[in-house]
Amino acid sequence: MRIAITSSGTDLDAPFDPRFGRAAYFIIFDEETETWQFHANPAVEAPGGAGVQAAQFVANQGATVVISGDFGPNAYRALSAAGLAMYVAPRGEPPSVRQLLHQYRAGTLQSVAGPTSRGHHGLTAGTR
Amino acid sequence: MRIAVASGKGGTGKTTIATGLALALEDRPVLFLDCDVEAPNAHLILRPELIWRQQVDRPVPVVNQTRCTGCGHCAEICRYHAIAVMSGKVLVFPELCHGCGSCVANCPEAALSEYGRPLGVLEAGSTKTGITFARGVLEIGELSASPIIRQLKKWAVRTELFPHALSPEAVEIRDAPPGTSCPVVETLRGADFALLVSEPTPFGLHDLRLIVELVHEMNLPAGVIINRDMANDGALERFCVEANLPVLMRIPLERDIGQALAAGQPLTAVRPAYGMALRNLFEHIQLLEARGIRT
Ligand code: SF4
Numbered sequence: 001m002r003i004a005i006t007s008s009g010t011d012l013d014a015p016f017d018p019r020f021g022r023a024a025y026f027i028i029f030d031e032e033t034e035t036w037q038f039h040a041n042p043a044v045e046a047p048g049g050a051g052v053q054a055a056q057f058v059a060n061q062g063a064t065v066v067i068s069g070d071f072g073p074n075a076y077r078a079l080s081a082a083g084l085a086m087y088v089a090p091r092g093e094p095p096s097v098r099q100l101l102h103q104y105r106a107g108t109l110q111s112v113a114g115p116t117s118r119g120h121h122g123l124t125a126g127t128r
Numbered sequence: 129m130r131i132a133v134a135s136g137k138g139g140t141g142k143t144t145i146a147t148g149l150a151l152a153l154e155d156r157p158v159l160f161l162d163c164d165v166e167a168p169n170a171h172l173i174l175r176p177e178l179i180w181r182q183q184v185d186r187p188v189p190v191v192n193q194t195r196c197t198g199c200g201h202c203a204e205i206c207r208y209h210a211i212a213v214m215s216g217k218v219l220v221f222p223e224l225c226h227g228c229g230s231c232v233a234n235c236p237e238a239a240l241s242e243y244g245r246p247l248g249v250l251e252a253g254s255t256k257t258g259i260t261f262a263r264g265v266l267e268i269g270e271l272s273a274s275p276i277i278r279q280l281k282k283w284a285v286r287t288e289l290f291p292h293a294l295s296p297e298a299v300e301i302r303d304a305p306p307g308t309s310c311p312v313v314e315t316l317r318g319a320d321f322a323l324l325v326s327e328p329t330p331f332g333l334h335d336l337r338l339i340v341e342l343v344h345e346m347n348l349p350a351g352v353i354i355n356r357d358m359a360n361d362g363a364l365e366r367f368c369v370e371a372n373l374p375v376l377m378r379i380p381l382e383r384d385i386g387q388a389l390a391a392g393q394p395l396t397a398v399r400p401a402y403g404m405a406l407r408n409l410f411e412h413i414q415l416l417e418a419r420g421i422r423t
């Protein structure tokens with residue numbers, strides 16, 4: 001099973017990134033081989049639709065679990081259509097990617113049953 | 129003559145001025161456009177009878193599941209990420225779609241086609257005093273107001289709706305949405321003059337600066353009405369002098385004016401003297417426009 005975690009850096013000890021569509025990196029952890037790879041988020045500078053683009057990217061990487069801090073409505077819709085399980089990190093001081101992985105395996109992370117924010121509609125405030 | 133009434137934000141009395149001006153110019157053919165399509169309210173003051181109605185759609189792709197192979201090409205091609213292909217299934221995000229048609233044109237299986245998704249309606253009619261009134265109303269949940277404003281401007285100037293559209297005496301008054309974003313740009317585009325409504329407060333000055341910047345960029349002649357005028361530090365006026373913006377009119381802050389306006393009465397009914405003032409203002413605007421004065 002492959003787990004995607006939004007990260008602000010490129011290794012397991014980097015603090016995770018609470019944003020999904022605008023996360024700096026995705027760390028894709030492969031549970032079978034205990035290996036991981038990081039990928040720059042292609043959606044980080046998308047003028048709009050970052051949530052959808054990021055969801056597409058994560059799904060294309062073969063992840064079946066996504067851990068982040070926040071899933072907007074578009075990201076949620078795309079990820080759930082692909083059958084990916086979504087989990088959110090606890091609020092507060094951002095844990096490292098490694099800590100989140102442990103929490104996920106210990107079963108203490110909260111799963112998500114709907115969008116966790118209203119989303120940003122991919123638009124900068126005031127441009128519509 | 130097309131006058132757009134704008135302000136950097138809402139609540140400055142923009143609609144009061146726009147409707148007041150329309151009523152004051154009763155001896156001319158007037159077309160009033162409520163371009164605040166997200167929250168139209170000028171009809172509450174002008175009370176037109178709306179007899180024309182037209183639905184506006186925008187094209188959004190729809191997938192034919194039996195033809196689609198889930199190749200993912202459409203998702204790759206969409207610049208706006210309005211389409212995703214997840215586990216072989218196409219998902220369209222209509223709010224993000226710009227209707228560019230690229231996905232439809234490039235699907236190798238011809239599995240995509242377009243349907244018209246309701247964007248809003250255009251409505252028009254006339255008031256008792258003979259003002260032609262038109263407005264756009266954006267569908268709830270739709271995010272982009274500019275296309276409907278663009279359509280409103282085109283739709284309302286047809287002679288069936290506004291018989292005097294081609295008369296040199298005709299005046300078109302556009303009540304702009306608040307702010308300085310795309311819908312405001314769309315409202316100002318094609319106007320001959322921008323009438324900016326502000327108030328003598330630090331916030332008023334801040335918002336005026338923003339709209340003046342926009343008006344400069346668009347190379348539109350402009351003037352200012354100071355609404356709710358009261359004793360103040362003079363910063364707003366200094367700014368107007370520096371920016372070479374004529375102050376065309378002042379409306380003092382008076383409690384009973386505010387109350388009557390809040391109750392939906394037009395400015396010209398609350399204080400008939402403003403009818404004359406607004407006619408003078410219009411003449412002033414004509415002079416400024418004729419001289420092509422750019423601020
Ligand atoms: S490009 Fe056409 S065939 Fe390919 S996934 Fe999109 S709709 Fe389906």
Ligand code: SF4
Pocket residue numbers: 188189205206207208209210211224225226227228229230231232
């Ligand atoms: S019409 Fe254009 S914007 Fe809309 S989904 Fe297709 S490619 Fe994307």
